[in-house]
Amino acid sequence: MHASSCRRLTKPCARPPPTSSVPSHVPAPSGGVAGHGLWPAPHLTGPVDAEISIPGSKSLTNRFLVLAALADGPSIIRRPLHSRDTALMIAALEELGAVIDELPAHADPGSGPDLRVSPLPDTTADTSRSIDCGLAGTVMRFVPPLAALVRGVTVFDGDPHARRRPMGSTIAALRGLGIGVDDAGTGSLPFSLHGEGRVDGGRLVIDASASSQFVSALLLVGARFTDGLHLEHMGGPVPSFDHIRMTVEVLRSAGVTVDDSEPNHWRVSPGSIRAFDVAVEPDLSNAGPFLAAAVVTGGTVRVRNWPVGTTQVGDRWREILPLMGASAELDGDLLTVTGGSSLRGGVFAETSELAPTVAALCALATTPSTLTGIAHLRGHETDRLAALVAEINALGGDAEETADGLLIRPAPLHGGVFHTYDDHRMATAGAIVGLAVEGVEVENIGTTAKTMPDFPERWATVTGTHAPAESPTRAEPVV
Ligand SMILES: O=C(O)C1=C[C@@H](OP(=O)(O)O)[C@@H](O)[C@H](O)C1
Numbered sequence: 001m002h003a004s005s006c007r008r009l010t011k012p013c014a015r016p017p018p019t020s021s022v023p024s025h026v027p028a029p030s031g032g033v034a035g036h037g038l039w040p041a042p043h044l045t046g047p048v049d050a051e052i053s054i055p056g057s058k059s060l061t062n063r064f065l066v067l068a069a070l071a072d073g074p075s076i077i078r079r080p081l082h083s084r085d086t087a088l089m090i091a092a093l094e095e096l097g098a099v100i101d102e103l104p105a106h107a108d109p110g111s112g113p114d115l116r117v118s119p120l121p122d123t124t125a126d127t128s129r130s131i132d133c134g135l136a137g138t139v140m141r142f143v144p145p146l147a148a149l150v151r152g153v154t155v156f157d158g159d160p161h162a163r164r165r166p167m168g169s170t171i172a173a174l175r176g177l178g179i180g181v182d183d184a185g186t187g188s189l190p191f192s193l194h195g196e197g198r199v200d201g202g203r204l205v206i207d208a209s210a211s212s213q214f215v216s217a218l219l220l221v222g223a224r225f226t227d228g229l230h231l232e233h234m235g236g237p238v239p240s241f242d243h244i245r246m247t248v249e250v251l252r253s254a255g256v257t258v259d260d261s262e263p264n265h266w267r268v269s270p271g272s273i274r275a276f277d278v279a280v281e282p283d284l285s286n287a288g289p290f291l292a293a294a295v296v297t298g299g300t301v302r303v304r305n306w307p308v309g310t311t312q313v314g315d316r317w318r319e320i321l322p323l324m325g326a327s328a329e330l331d332g333d334l335l336t337v338t339g340g341s342s343l344r345g346g347v348f349a350e351t352s353e354l355a356p357t358v359a360a361l362c363a364l365a366t367t368p369s370t371l372t373g374i375a376h377l378r379g380h381e382t383d384r385l386a387a388l389v390a391e392i393n394a395l396g397g398d399a400e401e402t403a404d405g406l407l408i409r410p411a412p413l414h415g416g417v418f419h420t421y422d423d424h425r426m427a428t429a430g431a432i433v434g435l436a437v438e439g440v441e442v443e444n445i446g447t448t449a450k451t452m453p454d455f456p457e458r459w460a461t462v463t464g465t466h467a468p469a470e471s472p473t474r475a476e477p478v479v
């Protein structure tokens with residue numbers, strides 16, 4: 001495809017408000033209101049019955065974007081996610097010299113344009129630039145090691161809460177690689193680094209107990225270090241391990257040699273990253289709330305194009321939902337989830353980014369639940385453990401934090417405001433609770449733009465409900 005037939009992406013502004021940096025073709029939230037108003041969550045008394053497609057995986061899209069920026073030629077990314085997090089990644093890579101074009105609109109109107117990525121040039125002028133990470137963990141962790149390969153000063157910052165997300169291991173890793181970093185001693189955003197145009201690499205020890213993204217970030221770039229990378233994790237268990245498997249698999253698919261045979265060690269051989277043409281799997285974590293709609297209402301939701309053999313943590317819905325009394329059948333690439341006669345709680349370990357959806361279901365269950373292995377959720381978009389406890393209990397629930405997770409006991413819930421703390425998965429958790437509990441209003445549903453800008457429309461379709469034509473949200477009263 002010739003470049004002239006492509007449309008350049010619209011960059012997000014330097015410091016966008018949390019819900020505004022969405023590509024122009026992505027619809028605004030329901031009714032066009034993207035502010036911090038209250039969204040009356042659709043409430044159902046009957047079962048849902050829907051068959052849906054889910055947009056591309058955030059984690060895969062942003063990994064492919066990074067790899068394509070480092071590859072040995074132009075790459076094509078088909079069916080990518082188009083959302084705030086991917087727009088921020090695209091803007092960051094363009095800032096560093098990659099050229100990213102949208103290909104003509106896809107035949108399937110449900111998915112946005114495919115992308116062509118021309119990698120970073122071999123040499124760049126010693127200039128300075130700044131990168132907005134928004135609230136995207138993949139941008140704030142994956143881009144700095146890549147920027148270390150580019151000459152000049154790169155300044156990183158993000159949303160107010162991004163400054164509270166753990167970044168110390170990224171900053172320590174950069175320094176361990178010999179890169180100058182100025183973080184004013186904070187160990188967090190904002191910080192700047194000075195790239196020399198090359199990184200020697202070699203052996204590096206980090207503590208990745210606060211986020212798997214610290215490991216993924218270095219592995220994604222390691223082949224482009226002169227001596228490759230031998231990364232060792234030293235510290236408590238690495239969370240969200242599936243995401244590291246995903247990184248290793250994506251690297252291997254681009255011809256990179258990665259040895260992960262020794263626990264807590266990853267060896268990436270130096271070499272080129274092969275340009276690729278790839279289709280992104282649907283985001284199985286984002287399928288969760290829709291599958292939960294089947295579980296909560298005793299209905300059925302079918303998800304098309306479910307990948308057979310995937311590293312996405314969201315494939316675990318096929319184990320988790322049956323533990324709650326639902327059935328989950330994969331027939332070819334169609335996943336069918338049907339809710340059971342009752343919704344049971346249980347013990348759910350290491351659910352990673354699925355945890356807010358799991359917690360919403362547990363709050364509606366008839367038996368108690370324990371969620372373990374998710375202490376690091378305190379460093380996600382918000383402190384998710386505190387946020388879930390506060391919002392479930394505010395609706396009459398019975399949830400408490402433990403050292404590494406949550407206890408949720410059955411309790412009758414009532415309507416009220418479900419606050420979201422700029423966290424897309426809190427917003428979808430509120431929508432799930434609202435399906436079963438009348439009178440739930442989700443504050444700032446627009447925060448779902450982080451990974452699914454048209455969530456309210458999709459939710460209305462699946463639940464067979466439609467937002468009123470005007471003023472679907474109202475401002476939250478100031479108390
Ligand atoms: O690498 C990735 O794409 C991600 C890794 C995980 O981060 P943590 O290890 O910080 O949980 C996950 O929760 C996040 O949503 C996406």
Ligand SMILES: C=C(OP(=O)(O)O)C(=O)O
Nearest residue numbers: 135136137138353380381
């Ligand atoms: C933790 C999440 O995102 P991030 O990539 O910003 O870490 C998430 O999407 O649940």
